[in-house]
Amino acid sequence: MTTIRDVAREAGVSVATVSRVLNKKGYVNLETEARVREVIRELDYRPNSVARSLTSRKTGTIAMILPDIMNPFFSELARAVEDTARSREFTVIICNSDDLDVREKSYIQVLHQKYIDGIIFASSTLSEEDLKYMVRHHIPLVVLDRAPGQGGCSVIRSKNAEGAKLAVQHLLDAGCRKIAHIAGPQELITAEERLKGYREMVEGRAWFEESLIVPGHFSIAGGKGAIQALLEFHPDLDGIFAGNDLMAVGALKALHRMGVKVPEEISLCGFDGVGAGEWTEPELTTVAQPIYEIGARAALHLIDRVQEKTDQMVDLELDTHLIQRDSTRRRRN
Amino acid sequence: MTTIRDVAREAGVSVATVSRVLNKKGYVNLETEARVREVIRELDYRPNSVARSLTSRKTGTIAMILPDIMNPFFSELARAVEDTARSREFTVIICNSDDLDVREKSYIQVLHQKYIDGIIFASSTLSEEDLKYMVRHHIPLVVLDRAPGQGGCSVIRSKNAEGAKLAVQHLLDAGCRKIAHIAGPQELITAEERLKGYREMVEGRAWFEESLIVPGHFSIAGGKGAIQALLEFHPDLDGIFAGNDLMAVGALKALHRMGVKVPEEISLCGFDGVGAGEWTEPELTTVAQPIYEIGARAALHLIDRVQEKTDQMVDLELDTHLIQRDSTRRRRN
DNA sequence: ATGAAAGCGCTAACAC
């Protein structure tokens, strides 16, 4: 491996000078610079970034902690983050937490030791303790899908309650008269807000009952399970708003298996807008979050903070929008 | 940040001693050790891994270069790699290449500069030049889905031709009398081998024609497009073997749109075995690669090489197996 | 404008 000394020797200058041309910092004679650059090319020299990191305390690497990269929502998010990071010459470390807080904690330790420049946290549970740790150690942090006003970190998320209302309104417009909700885990603010949106739209209506709300754990299996419970008590159900697309897919499968036609007998609307919503038959109507945008903005802002182009925290709430496909349809009723 | 000096001072020993207890290397008095450990705990000291990397030339980080993390095949692979890496206390950098060789090249440069310990290459095109670069610089490399015997790198892949035969045999067993193949890009060895497997099974049969082979670019859109071409010339088609699941999904959508029933009129078999094959309706029969196992083995072997537990290259060919679901069915014929 | 030298935090001879 060729080092800065080799270049210095070969160019007949000191390492300091080479360093200056490398970093375009401080004065350096144009001719000297030209010569140094020439040598750099000849020797195909590239500075060792570990050595650089040791002095600069910057690694040009950010990390992303998420529950599971196999979940299409998070893989899209990760893709956005990596694209953006690359455009700023940053590198991205991916961490699958499975929502286990011991794992999150251990990641944070390791990442900190590795001098990671910042973290995007898309896993569900960031403990108060971990947050404080990161603030104390000045590790820039962007949290996705959390309640605002945490202090010490930026937050980016979608308007979940509003999106949920969009979904319910759409089902109502489609002529549904009894709409259930398959809810995500209520520890998650996103799930909670989507449920809240649903409630606001349906509470007080004659047909509404608490038993129309069933948990689905944000998973395919959960979505399937929810259908059993739902149809048993509400055979007259004609609309379902699933708290995310994964559960909607599960619901779709279960309904199909039970011989219930979607959208003819039951209309179904998901949430998230993952690409795979188009894989199903019928294709899934859903409330789309601007997933890619969330990731891109998170990365951009995080890197701005790392590079001290800003010291402001942000607190963004992005709009959702309905993508109408085939799993909902106006009923002739 | 607390350093090794702080610990040394506080414990009344030299940094060398602290380093010794940290690395369990060399002799150190049990009582001294106890005291040092105590101080480490008190000060909540953790060694700075950047500094360590500078001397050890090891970062405890591997990289994975893949086309697109949003492709479910690669996200499963990535998940396996990260799980395995974590169990060995390694960290994983993800790089989306979009199969662009300039991008691959630039990643390799950056990763090398960052002292990455090794690379798992799951992107399609690894140029001879890049390979040599990595060999020359002693960067351990595991390549997925490439022809064997490259030298200088380990290769892991599935038995593609054999898998393809499994698929065609299954369609034949299901009673299909005219089976088409939607092929992936022939620059990719995987696509080429799958086509070869198909050919071996069908060439010489009375119904076989070259026009039964159409390109589908390993993408959903490609799968859709292929169907148009196919049905126009072969309205009597009754079986399709798609070179990957993404194309199979596209084919399924197109067939559905054209009112062709699967599997009643046409049986369809994919390749890969990505989880999302269960999202479709009907669920997709497919030849499954042991995706997770490929990733896990790749990571394990790579890390073994990094840690010099072995200096052997491997050249693995893993078995595929048929997962029979609903998109193929015995025809009453 | 350029160079000498002191770190960054840690490891590994080598000496005692």
Next chain:
DNA sequence: GTGTTAGCGCTTTCAT
């Protein structure tokens, strides 16, 4: 057993 010291490759004062 433990300490001293010279790096690892680079950046950054501080002289000159």
